[in-house]
Amino acid sequence: MLNKKVISISLVLFLLVGSMMIINNNAKAWWIFSDDEGNQEETTQQQTKNPEDFSGKLELMVPAGDYMSFMKKNVIPKFEKKYPNVELTVSNDKNLKTRISAGDEPDVYTGTFGYQPAMYAKSGKIVNLEKFKDSEKVFDRISDRYITRNYNGLYYVPWNVTTQLMIYNKELFREAGLDPEDPPETFAEFLKAAKKINNLPNRKDGSEIYGTVFWNEALSWGGWYWTMLTQIYYNMNDGQYQLFNNYGTDIVFDKEEANMDKFYEFAREAQQYAPPTMKTNFFSRNIGMWLQFGYGWMANLDEAKGEPMKIGEDVGVAPIPVLEKGDTHWSTLDGRSIMIFRSNPEKERLAWELVKFLMKKDINLKACKALGQLPTLKSLQDVPYFNQPETKPFVEQLKHTLTNEPVAELGDVANILQQMYIKTVIKEKISPEKAVEKAAKKARELLKK
Missing domain, CATH: 3.40.190.10 (Periplasmic binding protein-like II)
Known part of the structure; x- marks a missing residue:
């Protein structure tokens, strides 16, 4: 009987100490491991x-x-x-x-x-x-x-x-009948603008004009590339959802209100107005808008085709579009x-x-x-x-x-999402809804290991 009481008391103390070892920072809670x-x-x-x-x-x-x-x-x-x-x-x-x-x-x-x-x-x-x-x-x-x-x-x-913002080619905006001082605010406006720019005639050298561009070849280079897509996803749910719950123990991107399916749907439609890879990039002057421009890319403007591109003159900078007007424009840190x-x-x-x-x-x-x-x-x-x-x-x-969430499995889960991106956006083999379902299943299997 005494041994059982000792065990019971020990168990209570263990759980009590464990509960005290939860910390909270930026809405993230984690189990604490003692230092050696x-x-x-x-x-x-x-x-x-x-x-x-x-x-x-x-x-x-x-x-x-x-x-x-x-x-x-x-x-x-x-x-x-x-x-x-x-x-x-x-x-x-x-x-x-x-x-x-x-x-x-x-x-x-x-x-x-x-x-x-x-x-x-x-x-x-x-x-x-x-x-x-x-x-x-x-x-x-x-x-x-x-x-x-x-x-x-x-x-x-x-x-x-x-962090990342959208940049756009002011000259192509003018040529497509768009106001270069009034860039798209919503994803719907972005798609309309991309279509107009995409319909512009080829240049004298035969090169095509595209409405937008994505770094698709990087989809197979590892989960790090998610940091160049996630700002689009955040603006599908007004920055309310990332990939994991507060404890990093489960994923939340499959919740209906997270709108991961809308992220895939948008990317699929936008891809219709984009080249297959970044071989034709924004700095070629043949791309209307780019949603993945990080501050660290500034030097690339100096290497643009013909002569350097300058922000404010031939390049505009704008926040990442949102789902509804009035929503906060989010991006990655x-x-x-x-x-x-x-x-x-x-x-x-x-x-x-x-x-x-x-x-x-x-x-x-x-x-x-x-x-x-x-x-x-x-x-x-x-x-x-x-x-x-x-x-x-x-x-x-x-x-x-x-x-980016401080979860050890983030890179692997991001890689799963990117593989589904290839299937639903690039190859269009499965629906966006199915892509989310499959990604969620694989991610949960990963987290259980």
């Missing part, structure tokens, strides 16, 4: 080192291209000057999955918002940054809207952010998150020094300008550079954005 020794708070002695006291090698992994160039030119020389006994190298993230599988993770990684920090935190791969005694000072300098807690910890520092992969206390502390260095005001501002991103630091919000006519619409849109 690798994430314990640092001692005062570990925190009081001078820059010259640090030594060793450090690897920073970033996306290939401009990020690599920026780090080599602007970060490595200055960081190594401040930390003379540290050797900093930079690598690209093309083989990250392979390296993680082999237990050869980089020290610091600038990944994407949302699911990546959640996925690596859940698997115990990255450091809870709250272990560092001065972490609060770093996070206090960052706008709250960009900070998300996962598993009762802060596992990444939001380095920069971006994406960006780069700095994570530290777990190794040993000494290496992790050195990695944290690099994270703080990257969040210095001057370095952060220079990075945002060079990489075409928007700032997360409060001290940079009012910098004139981010209030220029071509930048301000993106800054204003940040007020109505939704972060």
Whole structure:
């Protein structure tokens, strides 16, 4: 009898503690997993080192291209000057999955918002940054809207952010009899405008004109591409539904009011006025409107056919259309998150020094300008550079954005939705309603594993 009472009391205590371990952030609740020794708070002695006291090698992994160039030119020389006994190298993230599988993770990684920090935190791969005694000072300098807690910890520092808007070719608008100063506000208006532009005659060189365009070849490149479609989906339900419930334990995109079927229906009709791939892109000057233009694409305007395209002159910028007039125009909140992969206390502390260095005001501002991103630091919000006519619409849109959900399975579920997109939008083999039904079934099977 005594043993049964002990068991009963233990069970009650377990459930009580478990219930207290639910946290809520941006309407997301998560089960909290306790940190093990690798994430314990640092001692005062570990925190009081001078820059010259640090030594060793450090690897920073970033996306290939401009990020690599920026780090080599602007970060490595200055960081190594401040930390003379540290050797900093930079690598690209093309083989990250392979390296993680082999237990050869980089020290610091600038990944994407949302699911990546959640996925690596859940698997115990990255450091809870709250272990560092001065972490609060770093996070206090960052706008709250960009900070998300996962598993009762802060596992990444939001380095920069971006969002997506619609851009359109003002000249093609005029040629199609549309007002270039009055872009489509609703999806219905968008489709009408796309049809008119699509009916324009071929150019002198024989090239066709299209009403819109989608990056369809990326549908098979992995779940990351969902971040370039999700802003359309959000505006089908006035930003009320993403993919998962508040706990990340089930999907909600199959609810009738989520309107995932309407998202597929719209994309199917819009595809009639689009080329099959991005081989013909907006910068060819043959595309009327593009719903997937991120702030980071600005540099591509300089590479437009013939001569650079300029926002305000031959390119218009507008919010993503909505289902009904008066609805809020939503978009995605994406960006780069700095994570530290777990190794040993000494290496992790050195990695944290690099994270703080990257969040210095001057370095952060220079990075945002060079990489075409928007700032997360409060001290940079009012910098004139981010209030220029071509930048301000993106800054204003940040007020109505939704972060990619911090669910480890997001990439896999997004990939399922993209496969259904191919079947219902591109190949038209199944109805939008059937596509949602099949995607929901597959997603739930995935979450049960």
